[in-house]
Amino acid sequence: MPKKVDPAVKERAIRMVAEHRGDYRSLTAVAQVVAEQLGLGKETVRRWAVQADIDAGARPGVTSEESAEIKKLKAENRRLREDNEILRKASNFLRRGARPPQPLIMSFIEDMRAEGHAVESTCRVLTAHGCSVAARTYRAWRRSNQPVAARTVSDAMIVDALLATVGTPEGLYGRRKMTAHLRRQGLDVAHCTVDRLMRDLGMNGVRRGKKLRTTIPGRDGHRAGDLLDRDFTATAPNTRWVADFTYVRTWAGFVYVAFVVDCFAQRIVGWHAATTKVTDLVLTPVRIAMWDRDRHGHPIEPGTLVCHSDAGSQYTSLRYTEHLALEGIAPSIGTVGDAYDNGLMESIIGLYKTEAIATDVFHEGPFKTLVDVEYATAGWVDWWNYRRLHSSIGQIPPAEHEHDYYAALDREPHPV
Structure with missing residues (x-):
């Protein structure tokens, strides 16, 4: 099953719907357009927009905060009913005062478990009434008759x-x-x-003392090596990604747009726009890319992916590199001031600026705010991935190229 939708994607969809709501005849119409551009369901985007109106007071209904509170109260009420039921059935041996023998306690937990009550709930009720028992104790008792590995x-x-x-x-x-x-x-x-x-x-062998260093490199002196060496080809999806970001001028100031591209079909697997150049600008598209791959049935296998970028401070930050390490992604950093070391991404960003920003195809009029840039970028990315022809992959869209690859892997063998 796909992972939960990234909050950045949800916020982006709500902003796009709110900004362009007046351009369409109904909320459903603008939700459908935004959903197609972001690769989401129409009803999902519409429900998000309706809930945003309710939270803002523009529409009657239950706000998100009230809904969360109701859900919390229902859960507490359900837990109290369960506790009362367990306590009622445990009253026979709890009234004796002394702690019941362990076999009796374990038998009672076994009976409650057979009736559908969680082991943790039963142990919590017993512990609260003076009969302390842990869930792991019960599980250890159940395993007592099993052979030791x-x-x-x-x-x-x-x-x-x-x-x-x-x-x-x-x-x-x-x-x-x-x-x-x-x-x-x-x-x-x-x-x-x-x-x-x-x-x-926690045992470690003794180590020799380290030699004292008298020359300390700068804070940005240590970073990942260049694992691609200007080779931006890949034999399969999810093996080599490249990342970079650019800026777009708007009336409200600069907007920065970060991309993550799969080298196999040059498909844009994640992007994010923001008004600041903090680490989240480049970290969010990586998260979105992993979520997008997972929901399409092709999750990232740890240890099989290299993510290449330039030597910008965002890509060499501790938070970014730690996230890649936790996901099993190998970082790759090009040299400083060398555009060729990230040539594929530089080329795609150039096409983005030329095709999406310098024209009015994906957005009419000047770019005033972040939402305008997001709207144009969403339309361009959708076109780039699903309809734009690429000469490097045989004049077909990236999505079709990837589809052909996976179709060849799933081809049924011919009978002999």
């Missing part, structure tokens, strides 16, 4: 051997020497097993 037994033996080295010279060993030491003790262990268990125990 062989890995659990072997891990316990290795942990005992590791703890036996604490305070001894062997406790100074690192992973490799500790593995050799345990093997000499008669334990058949692997390097990876010793590494895992030592890490769990």
